[in-house]
Amino acid sequence: MDENATRLFILDVQQESPDKPDMHIWCKTEKDEPVLVIDRSFRPYFYVEYAKDTGEKEVGELQSKLSELIVDGNKPEKVELAEKKFYGKKKHLMRITLTRPVDITKFSDHIKEWKEIKAKYEHSVTFFRRYMTDRKMIPMTWIDVTGASDTGNGFSTIYAESITSVHEDAYPKLSMMAIDIELVEEGELDKVIMVSIKDNRGFKKVISYKKADVDFLEVVGDEKELLKRLCEVVRGRNPDIIVTYNGDRFDFEKISQRAKVNGLHVVIGRTGNELKFKKRGKFYSAWIEGRVHVDLYNFVDNIISDTLSSESLSLDNVSREIIGRGKRKMEWEELQKAWKESKGLERLVKYCMTDSELTVSLAKVLLPQIFELCRIAGQTLFDASRLTYSQLIEWLLVRKAYEADEIIPNRPKYEEMEIRRRAAPYTGGYVYPPKEGIHKKLALFDFASLYPSITITHNISPETLYCQCCGDEEKGPTNKVPGEDYYYCKAHPGFVSGTVKELIEKRRELKASMQEMDEDSDEYKVTNSRQYALKILANASYGYYGYAGSRWYSRVCAQSITAWGRYYIQKVIRKAEKMGHEVVYGDTDSLFVKVKSKKESLELLDEVNRTLPGAMELEFQGIYTSGLFVPAKTGLAAKKRYALIDSDGEITIRGLEIVRRDWSGIAKDTQEKVLLSILRDNSPEDALVTVRRAVQKIEKGKVSMDDLVIHTQITRPLKEYEQISPHVVAARKSISRGRTVAQGSVIAYVITKGSGSISERAEPSEDAENYDPEYYINNQVVPAAMRILSALGYTEDDVVSEGETQYSLQNFVGKKK
DNA sequence: TTTGGTGTGGTCTGGA
DNA sequence: TCCAGACCACACC
Numbered sequence: 001m002d003e004n005a006t007r008l009f010i011l012d013v014q015q016e017s018p019d020k021p022d023m024h025i026w027c028k029t030e031k032d033e034p035v036l037v038i039d040r041s042f043r044p045y046f047y048v049e050y051a052k053d054t055g056e057k058e059v060g061e062l063q064s065k066l067s068e069l070i071v072d073g074n075k076p077e078k079v080e081l082a083e084k085k086f087y088g089k090k091k092h093l094m095r096i097t098l099t100r101p102v103d104i105t106k107f108s109d110h111i112k113e114w115k116e117i118k119a120k121y122e123h124s125v126t127f128f129r130r131y132m133t134d135r136k137m138i139p140m141t142w143i144d145v146t147g148a149s150d151t152g153n154g155f156s157t158i159y160a161e162s163i164t165s166v167h168e169d170a171y172p173k174l175s176m177m178a179i180d181i182e183l184v185e186e187g188e189l190d191k192v193i194m195v196s197i198k199d200n201r202g203f204k205k206v207i208s209y210k211k212a213d214v215d216f217l218e219v220v221g222d223e224k225e226l227l228k229r230l231c232e233v234v235r236g237r238n239p240d241i242i243v244t245y246n247g248d249r250f251d252f253e254k255i256s257q258r259a260k261v262n263g264l265h266v267v268i269g270r271t272g273n274e275l276k277f278k279k280r281g282k283f284y285s286a287w288i289e290g291r292v293h294v295d296l297y298n299f300v301d302n303i304i305s306d307t308l309s310s311e312s313l314s315l316d317n318v319s320r321e322i323i324g325r326g327k328r329k330m331e332w333e334e335l336q337k338a339w340k341e342s343k344g345l346e347r348l349v350k351y352c353m354t355d356s357e358l359t360v361s362l363a364k365v366l367l368p369q370i371f372e373l374c375r376i377a378g379q380t381l382f383d384a385s386r387l388t389y390s391q392l393i394e395w396l397l398v399r400k401a402y403e404a405d406e407i408i409p410n411r412p413k414y415e416e417m418e419i420r421r422r423a424a425p426y427t428g429g430y431v432y433p434p435k436e437g438i439h440k441k442l443a444l445f446d447f448a449s450l451y452p453s454i455t456i457t458h459n460i461s462p463e464t465l466y467c468q469c470c471g472d473e474e475k476g477p478t479n480k481v482p483g484e485d486y487y488y489c490k491a492h493p494g495f496v497s498g499t500v501k502e503l504i505e506k507r508r509e510l511k512a513s514m515q516e517m518d519e520d521s522d523e524y525k526v527t528n529s530r531q532y533a534l535k536i537l538a539n540a541s542y543g544y545y546g547y548a549g550s551r552w553y554s555r556v557c558a559q560s561i562t563a564w565g566r567y568y569i570q571k572v573i574r575k576a577e578k579m580g581h582e583v584v585y586g587d588t589d590s591l592f593v594k595v596k597s598k599k600e601s602l603e604l605l606d607e608v609n610r611t612l613p614g615a616m617e618l619e620f621q622g623i624y625t626s627g628l629f630v631p632a633k634t635g636l637a638a639k640k641r642y643a644l645i646d647s648d649g650e651i652t653i654r655g656l657e658i659v660r661r662d663w664s665g666i667a668k669d670t671q672e673k674v675l676l677s678i679l680r681d682n683s684p685e686d687a688l689v690t691v692r693r694a695v696q697k698i699e700k701g702k703v704s705m706d707d708l709v710i711h712t713q714i715t716r717p718l719k720e721y722e723q724i725s726p727h728v729v730a731a732r733k734s735i736s737r738g739r740t741v742a743q744g745s746v747i748a749y750v751i752t753k754g755s756g757s758i759s760e761r762a763e764p765s766e767d768a769e770n771y772d773p774e775y776y777i778n779n780q781v782v783p784a785a786m787r788i789l790s791a792l793g794y795t796e797d798d799v800v801s802e803g804e805t806q807y808s809l810q811n812f813v814g815k816k817k
Numbered sequence: 818t819t820t821g822g823t824g825t826g827g828t829c830t831g832g833a
Numbered sequence: 834t835c836c837a838g839a840c841c842a843c844a845c846c
Contacts, residue, residue: 280818281818281819282818283818301819302818302819306844388818388819388820389819389820390818390819390820391818391819391820393820425821425822425823426821426822427822427823428821428822428823428846429821429822429823429845429846430823431823431824431845431846446846450846451821539820540820541820542820542821543820543821543822544820544821545820545821546820546821546822547820547821548820549818549819549820550820558820558821558822561821562821562822587823587824587845587846588822588823588845588846589846590846632824632825632826633825633826634825638824638825638826639823639824639825639845640823640824640825640844640845640846641824641825641844641845654844654845654846655824655825655843655844655845656844657826659843659844660842660843660844661842661843661844662827662842662843662844712841712842712843713842713843715841715842721840721841722829722830722839722840722841723828723829723830723839723840723841724828724829725827725828725829725840725841725842726827726828727841727842728841757828757829758827758828758829759828759829779827779828783826783827
């Protein structure tokens with residue numbers, strides 16, 4: 001390290017303004033001090049491609065024409081000839097270097113119609129990402145910086161002369177603070193009544209303007225003072241990271257609105273500048289200069305939601321699932337009432353505090369994962385916490401493209417995306433039809449990262465398709481897709497496949513190194529987060545090939561991957577059968593096999609792995625004591641719906657109503673009890689009793705409303721529904737009663753008594769005052785329970801009266817009335 | 818703005 | 834009134 005250099009940890013990288021090429025890099029020193037590094041040495045640029053047959057003279061003319069071009073009073077700094085690869089093939093380009101980031105758009109738009117220019121490239125790469133990519137700067141890692149510095153405003157500024165990356169995995173101490181607000185309706189508007197603040201250094205506080213007997217409550221005069229005080233406290237505690245749960249679209253949005261009403265500026269960053277909202281697609285994100293605002297909701301929604309079983313992504317549900325703790329219960333009306341009547345305010349204050357406390361706890365679990373995502377995808381914390389799967393892999397590929405001297409393909413235009421979307425779907429994974437009923441001793445095998453390992457093994461990349469070098473052998477191409485005419489190069493690693501290879505190999509290394517680590521150590525936790533981040537990226541690569549918005553779109557690659565996937569799983573199934581085993585079920589990358597012992601399983605495993613090429617590997621997950629495969633409407637056993645139990649009595653459930661949010665609690669609970677009776681207790685009699693009891697309870701009207709609620713998402717604008725389903729009706733009712741239902745909202749509703757269709761009787765759960773027993777018996781509890789019981793040969797009659805009556809349940813209910 | 822295809826099942830809708 | 838097919842949501846991998 002240069003003795004004059006300062007070692008810094010990168011928190012955020014951003015462009016200072018559209019008019020200047022200055023990069024602002026917000027950092028922390030090892031001693032926990034904030035530092036702003038300003039780098040003025042970088043310039044924005046983009047490429048143009050001229051027509052192939054352009055002569056030398058014309059090239060020169062174009063170059064000088066571009067050099068002299070004045071747009072909006074500015075000229076390019078440089079126009080130089082460049083050569084880069086495009087999908088592996090050389091292309092001749094001109095690189096236009098400008099001074100101001102804003103000129104990228106201005107110049108590229110201006111020359112759009114020029115006939116000498118065939119194409120433009122890399123003009124849509126955001127300037128700060130361009131900077132990070134070209135300078136190999138990775139957020140959440142360390143750098144050594146030299147340059148003149150000055151101090152003031154609570155942080156020092158370094159005007160960078162040199163910036164060098166440092167190989168160091170450790171993290172500095174970072175301070176983090178959670179913020180959460182409570183609102184109350186006042187006329188047309190909402191008003192901020194309370195804010196809670198909690199950090200990871202022992203600080204907690206609620207600010208409000210009504211008194212309550214709570215020690216961490218600070219009472220101020222009114223809303224204006226509350227907002228002012230909030231800003232002071234944030235600046236005083238000076239956190240590096242501010243975490244919220246839905247702060248982008250709620251807390252900061254409201255804070256900002258109310259500040260405006262009160263004639264205040266929200267100054268909570270490290271400079272004197274106001275809170276900003278950065279446009280991201282359709283929505284805005286709250287951005288705080290000098291700190292990083294992480295809105296955990298985005299990360300949960302984009303990245304981890306499908307690993308969760310919560311019926312909605314509320315802070316309550318998500319924290320219950322991830323950290324095992326939820327919120328105190330308080331309804332919106334109750335909160336309003338407490339405030340307006342100044343009664344039970346202690347409860348309200350504590351309720352508000354809980355939100356921030358949960359957010360901090362959640363952040364302690366999730367931030368380490370997001371940090372690693374930053375490092376692997378090379379994106380800022382602000383961005384990495386908000387990116388989707390496809391965006392993460394895309395920015396990683398953008399970085400890799402620069403390193404490989406590849407041109408970054410342009411994003412598809414809207415029309416192109418529409419064409420891609422309309423294309424007929426290609427064939428996906430293979431599902432081996434299950435055999436109905438209970439099976440004892442099932443070994444589960446699956447491929448380790450099936451699609452990434454196929455991508456690597458067969459070098460599946462857009463530019464390795466139909467290569468010149470491997471296609472014309474006498475016997476035909478050796479690396480040919482089974483059942484298709486596609487083939488891929490064997491000699492030269494592809495760009496995308498090479499990137500996936502790095503991810504997978506790194507992950508395997510880390511996983512191996514974890515074997516020797518203490519599971520409670522920080523090292524283990526960090527490594528675990530890292531391997532998880534690598535997995536996220538590697539798994540995103542297949543879907544990205546088939547995604548309409550992809551820069552490296554290739555249906556053929558996606559098709560090839562699934563074709564090989566089908567080939568390998570079928571090969572394994574055949575092998576197992578050949579060795580005398582019965583295969584009970586398989587889906588895409590997995591298979592269930594009846595076995596006698598673990599030893600037998602391992603023999604099969606070895607036998608298979610012996611013949612698998614490259615990175616392909618089958619893994620043995622273990623043996624389940626028994627597995628239940630239920631029938632489908634068709635009469636055959638249903639795919640993707642089954643339950644397993646292992647020797648510890650642990651149950652695994654896939655696809656059944658129990659794991660679906662659009663079924664009522666009573667139906668799911670009953671189904672689960674039935675399943676346990678059968679799988680764990682081996683007592684179908686208990687199961688029948690359970691169902692009868694549930695039915696009786698419903699008939700007597702004794703079921704609590706909470707257990708009757710059905711959750712269904714509104715996935716489109718309400719007007720666009722062609723079919724008016726129960727959740728749509730419930731949503732409409734909600735709106736007519738003054739509540740807001742946005743696209744993406746999860747509607748909670750109950751089917752009530754009365755006449756008309758099921759939909760017409762759907763009431764938002766808040767308004768439902770009764771329920772329709774017949775519906776919950778015939779359409780919820782009984783079908784869910786029968787799904788399990790019928791796999792064992794029971795019928796509805798058995799449920800109703802111990803097999804002695806011929807009345808169907810429908811009649812049974814009818815008679816009772 | 819939401820990576821891909823495969824599959825199940827509920828409710829509605831409209832024609833017989 | 835019945836029923837098939839469309840529509841829709843949500844699971845699996």
